[in-house]
Amino acid sequence: MIKAITGTNDILSEDSYKWRELEKLVNKVMSLYNYKEIRTPIFEETALFSRGIGDATDIVSKEMYSFIDRSGVSLTLKPEMTASVARAFIEHSLDKKQSLSKLYYISPMFRQERPQAGRFRQFHQFGAEAIGSQSPLLDAEMIIIAYDIFAKIGLTNLKVKINSLGVTESREVYKDKLKEYLLPHFNNLSEDSKKRFDTNILRIFDSKDDKDQSIMRDAPLLMDYLDNISLEHFHIVKEVLEKSNVPYEVDPKLVRGLDYYCHTTFEIVSGSVGSQSALCGGGRYDGLIEQLGGKPAPGVGFAAGIERLLLACKNENVFDIKEDPLDVYIILLDSELKNKAFEAMLELRRDGLKADADYLSRSIKAQMREANKYNSRFTLFVGGDEYKNGEYLLKDMSEGNQFLFKTSDMKGLIKKIRE
């Protein structure tokens, strides 16, 4: 039997309705904040991601779905969206069309990781990017958008964590200090952290190893090495969040994995999912556009994982929405009338009512059970004495009342259903 690829999922109809509603909500909120949708290709040149995200990250070095196409070019299924949006921004000279580009997206992403709770190989993210301004108001806006969407969904077990990485220069100074501090402890670090010492030393703060944690407890903090401009930037972000009623905590150990981040970084984590608790993450990337060959332009953005979000919803018992019930289910009493019944049903549908009927020539009992399964508000009986008298019988399924309508009076029948 052929099965779906490991780490990919079919979204069956019970769930796809929920996905659609979530997407509607995202579209709505993004439009309130005046972000415009951008759709980029599923695959890009591999070089875009190795330059944008950073060669040292695991995402680029071993988790990308890369392949050589027939013309010999290395292509990659997008593992994240920021690099793609940045590429499109440069390619279409969006900076010349307007001073600030506020963009959002909903899109599948691909990473060849080992699947676990809330993590898949094809997964979906929505997110936003604002390119063209250094304003800390935008950093805060990103956090607020994500927070607003999560709140509208009904999630409560959330924590907003923010931190500042400052500018590159002060961060490099700090990295040296950290190296200096860690060197005497090097042999006591976990194997993973020994590797991180060279590749991405800041991420040792994220280690779940107890020994690492105790070593890092006394490590110097980046916050203490930030220059005044970075501190001021961060201060404004915090101030805006407070005034916007977004509860947050500063986590000086929150460092993000992607190379392009600077200044503000943030995550919103949920206590309702497993170990993959970050529902969204993001930050500022003032150097990225230039690094990808564009004219320097500052940017900030975030991405949220849809599968994780829905997992959190399931565990918190929120956003449990069901598809609208059927308005009418047609019950065919005389099989000779099936064309007539189909016509009537079509008329209902074309008038905007959700209607369906039995296509398997089943018994009346079976048809009624089917109507009930779809939670149909009404059933319409076609046939029998009523039809001989030129009438249809309409039954209200919750009350049990029945009403007669002239077959010529579809308007009256429709009006009754709409009441």
Next chain:
RNA sequence: GUGGGAGUAGCUCAGUUGGUUAGAGCGUCUGGUUGUGGCCCAGAAGGCCGUGGGUUCAAGCCCCAUCUCUCACCCCA
């Protein structure tokens, strides 16, 4: 890439120290008289017990391999 757990009906799971025709609940389908659902009742369909080897007179159960799912590490949304 590393480690733990699990694969029996559409779903959730039972299957005793290996021993005849493999079970339940839910779901599905059909009925419970002439044209009416939900509740209830009855019946039916549906399984090469993940796959391939092995041990044995005998394997769903024991052994090996393999695949898949799952959780955690790594990494990250």
